[in-house]
Amino acid sequence: MAVYFIADLHLAPDTPELLALFTDFTGMLKSGDSLYILGDLFGYYIGIDPDNIAQLRVKKQIGILNKQNIPVYFIQGNRDFLLSKNDAEYFGFKLLPQRTVICISGKKCLLLHGDELCTEEIKYTCFRIFSRIRLFQKLFMLLTTRKKRISIAENMRNGSRIRFQNNNCVKEKINLRKTLNYLRDCHADIMIHGHTHNAEASVAPGQSIYDTGDWNDYRYSYIVADNTEKMPELIIRSSRLYRRF
Numbered sequence: 566m567a568v569y570f571i572a573d574l575h576l577a578p579d580t581p582e583l584l585a586l587f588t589d590f591t592g593m594l595k596s597g598d599s600l601y602i603l604g605d606l607f608g609y610y611i612g613i614d615p616d617n618i619a620q621l622r623v624k625k626q627i628g629i630l631n632k633q634n635i636p637v638y639f640i641q642g643n644r645d646f647l648l649s650k651n652d653a654e655y656f657g658f659k660l661l662p663q664r665t666v667i668c669i670s671g672k673k674c675l676l677l678h679g680d681e682l683c684t685e686e687i688k689y690t691c692f693r694i695f696s697r698i699r700l701f702q703k704l705f706m707l708l709t710t711r712k713k714r715i716s717i718a719e720n721m722r723n724g725s726r727i728r729f730q731n732n733n734c735v736k737e738k739i740n741l742r743k744t745l746n747y748l749r750d751c752h753a754d755i756m757i758h759g760h761t762h763n764a765e766a767s768v769a770p771g772q773s774i775y776d777t778g779d780w781n782d783y784r785y786s787y788i789v790a791d792n793t794e795k796m797p798e799l800i801i802r803s804s805r806l807y808r809r810f
Contacts, residue, residue, distance in 0.1 A: 566597040568669055570788040570797075572642065572678065572759025573779035576619040577608035583780055584622050590787070591626045596634045602658065603759045603777060604642020604678030609718035611647060612706065613655055620656075627657035640665060642678040642760065643693065647702055663697070664751065669790040670797060672754040675747060679758030679776070682739035682747075737761045745772060755797065757788055766799040775799055 571590075576583055594600060607619060614620055627637050637658035641648055653660035665676045684690060695701060709717075739761060748756055748771075757775045764778025764786040775797060778786035783803055790797040 566599075566792050567595075568599050568601065568790045569594065570601045570603060570676070570757050570775075570777055570790075571780075572603035572777040573605040573762055574602075575605060575608045575644065575780070576623065578618040580608070580619070582782060584619060586780065586785060588622065588626055590785070591630055594630060594633070594635050598635050600630065600635060600637045601661075601676060601757075602637065602639045603676060603757065604640050604680075605644045605759065605779075606639070606642070607645050609721070610645035611711070611714040611718050613652055624656050631657050638665075640676060640678055643680045646696060647706070649702075664747070666751050666753055669755070671794045673752060674755040674757060674797075675751045675753040677747075677756075677758050679739065679760030682744050682758065683737045683761065684740045684743060685737070738763070739774075739776075744774060748772060757797070764799060764801050766797075768796060 574583060574587060576587060591600070606623065630637055638661050639648070639653055639656075639658045640661050640663060648660070650660045661676070663677060663681075667674050667676065680689075680693060706714075737760070739758070744756060748754070754771065755773045755775070757777065759777045759779070761776055762779035763776045764784075765776050767774045773796065775788050776799075777788055778784075778799075778801065780786075784801060785803070786799065786801040788797050788799050
């Protein structure tokens with residue numbers, strides 16, 4: 566039995582290659598395994614859409630996993646924070662708190678998406694706090710049309726791309742002090758997060774931190790832990806590369 570962790574797939578109808586990769590990846594899991602999706606599964610999420618190819622593919626693949634006794638867990642990311650408990654049941658996975666502690670490799674492991682660890686952008690930090698208020702989310706869904714929500718989501722996604730390009734394509738870094746405080750407060754030995762797209766592992770006594778990395782056109786990555794005492798492994802794969810850390 567193994568536990569898998571992925572994040573930042575950004576699946577959408579216009580990413581057929583990533584949808585195929587997601588199908589292949591879920592197809593390699595075996596009965597008794599489990600899968601944790603640490604946010605940003607979708608390019609953006611504004612509610613269930615029965616006509617959305619990406620949502621249909623996710624629902625189908627998660628359904629297959631459930632039938633094979635492979636539970637799937639989900640933590641909201643900054644692109645799919647509107648995904649509710651009822652939505653999670655629709656797709657077939659269990660929605661977890663934004664910070665969740667589990668036991669792997671005989672150690673306590675803190676799971677989260679990771680955007681709250683990036684503190685350089687004050688505007689986003691404020692938006693994150695406000696946007697996670699359930700009342701605000703309900704009002705937003707109630708007072709806006711689907712067309713308007715799509716427009717807002719696409720503008721935010723395009724804005725994120727522009728900021729990344731304007732910053733010379735430098736990826737965000739987590740605030741290490743805040744990260745270590747989270748580990749201490751949760752009495753955890755390991756942290757696994759996504760969001761920054763930096764597939765990397767920093768393994769040291771008392772502060773083992775794993776970043777799942779993102780999925781894109783040339784590479785994808787995930788973290789896996791088995792039922793032994795070994796530390797989790799970060800695995801990066803592409804058509805040309807296969808590396809283990």
